[in-house]
Amino acid sequence: MATKPPASPTLPSSLIETCPRYEHAMQILGKRWTGLLINALMKGPRRFCELTSLVEGLSDRVLSDRLRELEVEGIVQRTVYPQIPVRVEYELTTKGHALKPAIDALHVWAEQWVTITPQAKATQAAQLQEH
Amino acid sequence: MATKPPASPTLPSSLIETCPRYEHAMQILGKRWTGLLINALMKGPRRFCELTSLVEGLSDRVLSDRLRELEVEGIVQRTVYPQIPVRVEYELTTKGHALKPAIDALHVWAEQWVTITPQAKATQAAQLQEH
DNA sequence: CAGAATCCCATCCGATACTG
């Protein structure tokens, strides 16, 4: 009962190139709001509440989560200005800015190829309604 | 949610540029295995079971889900060759291949910037153990 | 081989309330 094709002659066994780094990157960037968040930070430092209004639908709690994740990854830098009330700014690190080409490429692709279908529009509209 | 600042005077109201297309793109590509899956398809058509072995850890069910999603999005084309047993191949469409620059850019970034930390290695190892 | 169906627990995340 020939379990699986014999590893396919053409495939070198080393081919399991899951590429851990790329995988890790997708793990991070793939999470729900992260792409939009980084996009919002591309133009410069932003404060917490600016981010909540820039990225519509993103809640405090999740924003907080995402920012911490990105901080841990060294993609975002958090700076506290000890005024009263405190002012906190988030900005991309060098590593974060280095993502620009990738984000841009994704943008170009989206512009060219992604069509918002009527259903998708309806879905979106419905989601907006829910507020 | 702590009443937002007065929309911040410096921000034009049109600034809510969530960019629906980009958002939609991230929605799709961001899902758990999708990035790796597309990556695996970049080199040419693949059969179902080839994909399960190429992308390690990806289960039948999820692969099935992802392929259908990508098919609906017009990123992947499914072809059935009515032999016995049937042979099914998946390949990227033009739209799918158009993602190459973005994926490549992401790859470059990952190579340059992503370092697998000891913790991450430990985590990965642990995850592999669990099988 | 190429999946569909079912089960079911872990994680995610939205809403709400509270703090410095």
Next chain:
DNA sequence: CAGTATCGGATGGGATTCTG
């Protein structure tokens, strides 16, 4: 303003089993 704490419903996805 800039968050944290907590809860509960929704979703994700792994394991297993079954089918053509």
